[in-house]
Amino acid sequence: MALLEIRDLRVGVEDREVIRGLDLNVNAGEVHAIMGPNGSGKSTLSHVIAGKPGYEITGGQILFRGENLLRMEPNERAAKGVFLAFQYPIEIPGVTTMNFLRAALNAQRKARDQQEFSTPEFLKRVRDVADSLNIPQDMLKRGVNVGFSGGEKKRNEILQMALFEPSLCILDEIDSGLDIDALRIVASGINALRSPKRAMIVITHYRRLLDHIEPEIVHVMSKGRVMKSGGKELALELEACGYAQFEDAA
Amino acid sequence: MKQVLPKADTERAIDSVFAAARGRMPGAGLVPQIRARAFEVYERTGLPHRGMEDWKYTDLRALIGEVLPLAPRPNAEALVRAKVSAEQVSADQAVKLVLVDGVFAPELSDLGRLENEVVVRSLREVLENSATEAIAGLVLSTTNDSAISLNAAMATDGLVITVADGNAVKRPIQIVHVATGLSVSTFTRSYLQLGKGAHAAIVESFVPAEGASGYQANDAIIALVGDEASLSHIRVAADASDAVNISSAIIAVGARAKLDLFSMTCSGSISRYQGFITLAGEGTKLSANGVNLIRDKLRADTTIVVDHAGPHCTSREKFRAVVDDCGRSVFQGRIVVRPAARKTDATLTTRALLLSDQAEADNKPELKILADDVTCGHGATSGALDDTLVFYLRARGLSEKDAQMLLIKAFFGESIEEITSEKLRDFVTAQAEHWLQAGR
Ligand SMILES: Nc1ncnc2c1ncn2[C@@H]1O[C@H](COP(=O)(O)OP(=O)(O)OP(=O)(O)O)[C@@H](O)[C@H]1O
Ligand SMILES: [Mg+2]
Numbered sequence: 037m038a039l040l041e042i043r044d045l046r047v048g049v050e051d052r053e054v055i056r057g058l059d060l061n062v063n064a065g066e067v068h069a070i071m072g073p074n075g076s077g078k079s080t081l082s083h084v085i086a087g088k089p090g091y092e093i094t095g096g097q098i099l100f101r102g103e104n105l106l107r108m109e110p111n112e113r114a115a116k117g118v119f120l121a122f123q124y125p126i127e128i129p130g131v132t133t134m135n136f137l138r139a140a141l142n143a144q145r146k147a148r149d150q151q152e153f154s155t156p157e158f159l160k161r162v163r164d165v166a167d168s169l170n171i172p173q174d175m176l177k178r179g180v181n182v183g184f185s186g187g188e189k190k191r192n193e194i195l196q197m198a199l200f201e202p203s204l205c206i207l208d209e210i211d212s213g214l215d216i217d218a219l220r221i222v223a224s225g226i227n228a229l230r231s232p233k234r235a236m237i238v239i240t241h242y243r244r245l246l247d248h249i250e251p252e253i254v255h256v257m258s259k260g261r262v263m264k265s266g267g268k269e270l271a272l273e274l275e276a277c278g279y280a281q282f283e284d285a286a
Numbered sequence: 287m288k289q290v291l292p293k294a295d296t297e298r299a300i301d302s303v304f305a306a307a308r309g310r311m312p313g314a315g316l317v318p319q320i321r322a323r324a325f326e327v328y329e330r331t332g333l334p335h336r337g338m339e340d341w342k343y344t345d346l347r348a349l350i351g352e353v354l355p356l357a358p359r360p361n362a363e364a365l366v367r368a369k370v371s372a373e374q375v376s377a378d379q380a381v382k383l384v385l386v387d388g389v390f391a392p393e394l395s396d397l398g399r400l401e402n403e404v405v406v407r408s409l410r411e412v413l414e415n416s417a418t419e420a421i422a423g424l425v426l427s428t429t430n431d432s433a434i435s436l437n438a439a440m441a442t443d444g445l446v447i448t449v450a451d452g453n454a455v456k457r458p459i460q461i462v463h464v465a466t467g468l469s470v471s472t473f474t475r476s477y478l479q480l481g482k483g484a485h486a487a488i489v490e491s492f493v494p495a496e497g498a499s500g501y502q503a504n505d506a507i508i509a510l511v512g513d514e515a516s517l518s519h520i521r522v523a524a525d526a527s528d529a530v531n532i533s534s535a536i537i538a539v540g541a542r543a544k545l546d547l548f549s550m551t552c553s554g555s556i557s558r559y560q561g562f563i564t565l566a567g568e569g570t571k572l573s574a575n576g577v578n579l580i581r582d583k584l585r586a587d588t589t590i591v592v593d594h595a596g597p598h599c600t601s602r603e604k605f606r607a608v609v610d611d612c613g614r615s616v617f618q619g620r621i622v623v624r625p626a627a628r629k630t631d632a633t634l635t636t637r638a639l640l641l642s643d644q645a646e647a648d649n650k651p652e653l654k655i656l657a658d659d660v661t662c663g664h665g666a667t668s669g670a671l672d673d674t675l676v677f678y679l680r681a682r683g684l685s686e687k688d689a690q691m692l693l694i695k696a697f698f699g700e701s702i703e704e705i706t707s708e709k710l711r712d713f714v715t716a717q718a719e720h721w722l723q724a725g726r
Contacts, residue, residue, distance in 0.1 A: 086681045110680035130696025144683035
């Protein structure tokens, strides 16, 4: 059984169909890249998988380990192992990163009938992950993403991913706003999480990220559909020729 | 303010309450005259009503309906109930001074734990025994606010607290106002004098005893803060949900002093907290903050007037309201900068979080700047919880309810975090979180 199975998905936003019959199968252990022009529906797809309200699902289904994902609350999805690193991580003033991480991790563990981490155990985990991502400790004491630079916000998303150990990681333009060094750090953080039990969907506009995180499969998305899927050479082809050929087909 | 309105029935009723209560008002010598004058001042305008600019959102004349008879002195049974409630709101390590139904109850208070640096007497004792005209005038001082005049006329008891020059009081002093009665009114008044360079923290709590209901509390605190002195005043009102609470603070601050004010209202059918702070000297720092937490049909009005009279003073105000159901919050913040108050630096922000469609919040920041070379600013917003924030938290595993609670805590926390003492911050946070849990 595929970890994630999307069949003929159709999604409307404010009376416009933005996802128009999309199919996608992702198996555990695989890394998929999704590329596609601005407005083709990549973020919409990731939001719908994570359960963001405001989208109308007009057709199709999403199965996660064979279960109907669309019927679950966003927090149930998180507890079952779905994680979305947002294209635009938001700021939460007044909630320190540390308190946020603890509340989120414990909520997920509770939903899975696992024991909450003790405080020292939790702190050690956070510290280890933060160190590996070059995130200074004092950043964790600030409000979630408050006053963080664009790159710091992205690193904070990966910090959460590493801490929550999800089985499906969706990374929506994790490379945007990262300088070259930060890209390397983030990519190695992501690579460290690759495992036969875990799948990743990497949404990006740039081949460079895929040089760091080599995908098994590359999909080209345009106008709300997967127009073509192939190996990583597809990313090179896109870089050379652009999206025009796929848009015509749509 | 000059508007003449016909007297409402409620006010005729209050005349008779005053007449009936006169015999119970403490005060020797000139005190009865001072009280009679205060009552006359009150009578000129009567109960505050919407025709008065400062009371336009809280029309007591329309809202209170009737003025209730003065609460009787608490009997032994009432004191037993009061003791339970007073203990429930004890702040960590604070020295408790308990007023029950407007009467100081030494048997419930920690007089023995008072530090030598502070002198505490009951208002009754001061007015009956040793008040010179000057002291009586200070203790019973009024403004042109008729609720305060009424309080001066009617106050049955309270605490007179003095800290001499240079003395630092380490433990917070907590005045606990407990109401035990049904449909009665109480009038309390306290006076605080901090000498030059003195330090103190005063906490005031308002709570009902079990069975108390429908009471009206009118409290006032008059404070004089000396040069280089530092005062924290933290107030938490958690009255019965059918009670009325009108509290006034009149605070005059000297030069190079520090004043931290915080007021939270988390229950009471109709609540009004009004603070009048005059920064009279130069170089003083004021931090004035507060939170209204409101649900059901309750309403809470917090009105703060900061009067910059001296130069080089800083004032920071951060006010937050969380309003659910059909609740209504009012925040009025006026900053006056007098011509002499050069280099004033004053800012005020007020934000309201509306948790239901019927919830209402009125924010009225106001600047009156009469000096040059000042930095002043204010901001006011109100709105619902941000859905994108709620979703972010849900996507990380929190249930919708827990996500909302976390964001609400963060919201009122923005104001509570301004309390400098960690212990008192925790004390206030615990009560705010208790309010939050109770409604979920
Ligand atoms: N909340 C919304 N309201 C209106 N239109 C929306 C909304 N969300 C998405 N859309 C529209 O849906 C389409 C797809 O948007 P989406 O953000 O999914 O694109 P994307 O592929 O992620 O683009 P980019 O590469 O720029 O991130 C766009 O035309 C966008 O304007
Ligand atoms: Mg996008």
